[in-house]
Amino acid sequence: MFVSRPIITRLMQQTVRRYHQGEFKPPSMDELPVPSGSWQARYDANQRRYNATLLFGVAFAASTIVVAKASGLIFLNYSPPKSLD
Template sequence: MFVSRPIVSRLFQQTARRYHGESHFKPPSMDELPVPAGSWQAQYDANQRRYNAALLFGLAFTAGTLVVAKASGLVYLNYSPPKSLD
């Protein structure tokens, strides 16, 4: 029984590594990378405008949500201690 354990484990080790077929994988090279085109500054400025617009929209949406929630009485923001304990 103990003699068959190394043989079986050895078979499993070898078959676990043979499940891939032959691969004709060619490693990528620097020639396959895209070539930059256009001005990086123009692209950077366009990205910053888009990111700043998303930031401002998020801040405005958060502020609007807080104002509506406070005005409707759904939340108490604990600015000061309550007037009474009841």
């Protein structure tokens, strides 16, 4: 059991030291992507998608509440009960 301990610690030291393989070159501005196309067209397309997602979420939540209320699963407590029983 004690024989394997130096081997494991030696392997762990070597794996930690191999963080960078070869020579490390820091990133530069030349490696950044170059913008292409109209930002306004992309913005408008994203906004249409986000608004559609928002409308779907609101419609789904409203329909879920309506179905739960109609089936009697929930009571929204918007008025006092008709009787105290």
